[in-house]
Amino acid sequence: MTTKEVTKIAKDLNIKLCVLGKEYKKYFHSDNEPRWVFKLRLQRGRKSYTFTFGQSIASGKKAPTLYDVLACVQKYDVGTFDDFCNEYGYEHNKDAEKTYKAVCKEYNAIERLFTSDELQILQEIY
DSSP states (O other): OOHHHHHHHHHHTTOEEEEEEEEEEOOSTTOSSOEEEEEEEEEETTEEEEEEEEOOGGGTTOOOOHHHHHHHSOOSOOOSHHHHHHHHTOOSSHHHHHHHHHHHHHHHHHHHHSOHHHHHHHTTOO
């Protein structure tokens, strides 16, 4: 999907992205070097979801686009912890459980912002 198509979807669904701040630090557990981490808010009318977004190291301090964010947020229910580990290749350990809980939290937040029909549209963004 192109940036232009994502922009149209965002307009149709009244999605706004706000950058609230940024800092330079290690973000992912496996990071060997720091990256720019942005505090973002996805907003639809009165509903919003505030979260952090670890920008790719190659993108430097450039703020993520709406396309970047909508391509990355969790738009599918991952099921149980066992399902998650099997689907994404994680071993059953505390680090995987922490990741699983974060993914579920993100999905629940996205699910509150969008109807099931709207989620199906967003699932086409990758």
